[in-house]
Amino acid sequence: MHEVDMTKCLLLSLNEWKAQHQPNEPEVSVVHLEVGTFTCVEPDALVFTFGAAVQGSWLAGSELRIETVPLRARCVRCESIYIPEQENAYRSPCCDHPMEEIVSGRELRIRSIDYVFSNQALPVLSP
Amino acid sequence: MHRPLEDTLGINLLAANQHRAEHNREHFDAWRLLCINVMSSPGAGKTSLLERTITALAPRLEMAVLEGDMTTQLDAQRLEAVGVPVVPITTGRACHLDASMVSGGLKLLQQRLDPAALDLLWVENVGNLVCPAEFEVGEHLKVALLSVTEGDDKPLKYPVMFREADCVLITKIDLLPYLPVQVERFVEHVQQVNPRARVFLLSASSGEGLGAWHQWLLEQVAERQLASDSGPEPTTNVQPFPALVSR
Numbered sequence: 001m002h003e004v005d006m007t008k009c010l011l012l013s014l015n016e017w018k019a020q021h022q023p024n025e026p027e028v029s030v031v032h033l034e035v036g037t038f039t040c041v042e043p044d045a046l047v048f049t050f051g052a053a054v055q056g057s058w059l060a061g062s063e064l065r066i067e068t069v070p071l072r073a074r075c076v077r078c079e080s081i082y083i084p085e086q087e088n089a090y091r092s093p094c095c096d097h098p099m100e101e102i103v104s105g106r107e108l109r110i111r112s113i114d115y116v117f118s119n120q121a122l123p124v125l126s127p
Numbered sequence: 128m129h130r131p132l133e134d135t136l137g138i139n140l141l142a143a144n145q146h147r148a149e150h151n152r153e154h155f156d157a158w159r160l161l162c163i164n165v166m167s168s169p170g171a172g173k174t175s176l177l178e179r180t181i182t183a184l185a186p187r188l189e190m191a192v193l194e195g196d197m198t199t200q201l202d203a204q205r206l207e208a209v210g211v212p213v214v215p216i217t218t219g220r221a222c223h224l225d226a227s228m229v230s231g232g233l234k235l236l237q238q239r240l241d242p243a244a245l246d247l248l249w250v251e252n253v254g255n256l257v258c259p260a261e262f263e264v265g266e267h268l269k270v271a272l273l274s275v276t277e278g279d280d281k282p283l284k285y286p287v288m289f290r291e292a293d294c295v296l297i298t299k300i301d302l303l304p305y306l307p308v309q310v311e312r313f314v315e316h317v318q319q320v321n322p323r324a325r326v327f328l329l330s331a332s333s334g335e336g337l338g339a340w341h342q343w344l345l346e347q348v349a350e351r352q353l354a355s356d357s358g359p360e361p362t363t364n365v366q367p368f369p370a371l372v373s374r
Contacts, residue, residue, distance in 0.1 A: 002221075002222060002223060002257070002258035002261065002262070005144075005221065005223075005225060005258075005262070006140060006141065006261075008143075009140060009141045009142065009143040009144050010140055012142075012143035013136075013138060013140075013142050013143055017134070017136065026132075029131075033140060035140075038286065038287060038290075039261065039287060040257045040258060040260055040261045040287050041261070086283055086284075086286075089283055089316065089319040089320075090283070090286065090319055090320055091319060098318055098319045098320075098322045099319060099320060099322075100322050100323075102290075108139060108140040108141060108261070109137060109138065109139060109140060110136045110137070110138050110139075110140055110142075111135070111136065111137060112133050112134060112135045112136060112137075113133065113134045113136065114131060114132070114133050115131075115132050115133075115134070116131055116132060117132075
């Protein structure tokens with residue numbers, strides 16, 4: 001269950017992000033992630049652990065939305081982009097070349113955060 | 128009125144671990160040592176190999192081990208017995224080491240010795256082919272072991288681990304005569320998911336193939352010391368060697 005540790009890392013980043021907005025208190029509705037298929041992350045497990053971890057915290061009620069990014073590689077022989085398949089040992093179908101250059105699929109990224117300010121501070125009036 | 132806002136971050140999910148790993152690496156570079164993260168499934172032979180390798184290289188290199196183990200200190204005791212300083216890191220239920228656990232291990236190590244006197248620091252990870260691949264600890268090189276008894280399909284089933292490795296060791300080759308496997312298939316499958324990996328075939332039990340692996344380690348330590356002397360880390364981690372197989 002390394003998704004628990006990944007969730008801890010995610011919460012640390014979100015806490016840092018919240019601190020940058022002080023004294024305003026952001027109220028988060030959605031955290032958007034990009035998770036590649038060529039990673040060791042199971043998106044459903046991440047959503048589950050996130051839901052459990054944020055209970056009772058400032059993130060309670062927020063939702064984790066995961067966009068899956070497919071594995072794509074570039075064949076270094078003919079430059080064409082292909083989708084590597086395990087059944088084919090990840091080789092390129094065009095030239096039967098091993099998977100050398102990964103174009104996408106290794107993403108583990110916090111893409112964006114949707115939020116409002118629940119205690120929007122009044123603008124400071126200059127004298 | 129509450130205006131919905133959106134902040135685009137684009138930061139790594141594991142940024143918190145990444146920052147600590149980079150911090151560890153800065154220490155390693157300041158100490159002029161090479162740190163190698165050793166990973167494999169349970170029972171692939173990490174500890175047996177380290178016993179042999181540390182014994183063989185002890186006259187040439189100063190070494191220490193950070194030993195990850197879920198609940199016991201059995202592996203740490205085995206390695207202490209070959210005469211090298213070992214700091215056990217019991218991870219509890221966590222199935223991998225992360226950068227902060229290694230940082231804790233380094234503090235304990237510093238109580239026993241000056242790390243600047245070391246040439247090579249081994250981090251023996253928890254036996255697991257999944258999680259350790261995603262959690263950097265600050266290592267310069269990742270070495271993955273695959274024993275011939277595990278089956279040649281493992282690089283295809285656990286591709287991220289073998290893709291991330293700088294070097295893959297096919298171990299227990301002394302057992303090949305008793306197994307219905309072809310060692311070429313292991314190498315082929317590793318090179319399909321990672322054509323850049325350096326591959327060695329060896330047996331910690333018979334000693335076959337250890338010479339080439341040890342030679343490679345000595346070269347890596349020398350290269351690292353040169354790199355540490357010439358200032359900040361270059362940004363590329365592309366390995367300069369071609370995909371060679373040594374036996």
